[in-house]
Amino acid sequence: EPEVTQTPSHQVTQMGQEVILRCVPISNHLYFYWYRQILGQKVEFLVSFYNNEISEKSEIFDDQFSVERPDGSNFTLKIRSTKLEDSAMYFCASVATGISYEQYFGPGTRLTVT
Amino acid sequence: DQQVKQNSPSLSVQEGRISILNCDYTNSMFDYFLWYKKYPAEGPTFLISISSIKDKNEDGRFTVFLNKSAKHLSLHIVPSQPGDSAVYFCAASAGTGNQFYFGTGTSLTVIP
Numbered sequence: 001e002p003e004v005t006q007t008p009s010h011q012v013t014q015m016g017q018e019v020i021l022r023c024v025p026i027s028n029h030l031y032f033y034w035y036r037q038i039l040g041q042k043v044e045f046l047v048s049f050y051n052n053e054i055s056e057k058s059e060i061f062d063d064q065f066s067v068e069r070p071d072g073s074n075f076t077l078k079i080r081s082t083k084l085e086d087s088a089m090y091f092c093a094s095v096a097t098g099i100s101y102e103q104y105f106g107p108g109t110r111l112t113v114t
Numbered sequence: 115d116q117q118v119k120q121n122s123p124s125l126s127v128q129e130g131r132i133s134i135l136n137c138d139y140t141n142s143m144f145d146y147f148l149w150y151k152k153y154p155a156e157g158p159t160f161l162i163s164i165s166s167i168k169d170k171n172e173d174g175r176f177t178v179f180l181n182k183s184a185k186h187l188s189l190h191i192v193p194s195q196p197g198d199s200a201v202y203f204c205a206a207s208a209g210t211g212n213q214f215y216f217g218t219g220t221s222l223t224v225i226p
Contacts, residue, residue, distance in 0.1 A: 004157075006157075033213070035216075041218070042203075042216050042217060042218040042219065043158065043203060043205075043216040044216070045213040045214065045215070045216075048212070048213055056212060056213055058213070091157050091158070093157075101146045101148065101163060101165075101207060102148070102160055102163065103148075103160070103214065104160065105150075105157035105158045105159070105160075106157050107155075107156055107157045108155075108156070108157045110155075
């Protein structure tokens with residue numbers, strides 16, 4: 001069964017450093033998303049991406065964040081200068097088409113900023 | 115902004131009995147709702163969905179009910195099994211391709 005994969009599973013970084021979280025969505029999917037979940041809190045939307053551009057983003061997704069689909073298979077989330085409060089699980093999700101709501105989630109990357 | 119709320123952080127149910135998980139929302143533009151199940155250290159897994167044109171959707175042991183006038187949905191699991199023990203999130207969206215707003219989750223424990 002096709003699945004969304006994410007690497008690394010756990011990333012530890014120092015405050016102020018840049019991190020890139022990687023996702024490989026399901027191959028025929030067209031819509032891509034990043035969500036995060038701070039420990040003990042709800043899953044929060046960060047950004048959605050379609051047709052090589054951001055289609056929607058939340059207030060969390062400020063200038064420190066960027067997304068890219070560099071090669072048609074990977075979908076990356078970059079945090080330019082990490083803060084302690086960026087520590088969270090980051091989930092990538094993808095959707096097949098514009099008429100499908102079902103989002104398939106990856107296993108997540110745990111980001112720890114020290 | 116809590117557009118989707120799950121007011122019960124936890125629920126314990128005996129194996130074989132019914133589990134009822136509740137979710138309330140505030141945005142009347144939401145037209146599609148999903149329930150996700152999440153185990154620790156894993157991503158959310160899609161469980162069941164319902165669109166606003168329906169008031170009930172059933173898939174095996176799982177049934178989701180939608181009450182649009184009350185802006186309330188519920189997930190029924192019958193019969194509950196120990197393997198159902200997980201955190202359950204409801205999520206809502208207004209339109210295809212749009213973001214989903216998640217509730218804070220309800221941790222279900224099914225006692226053998």
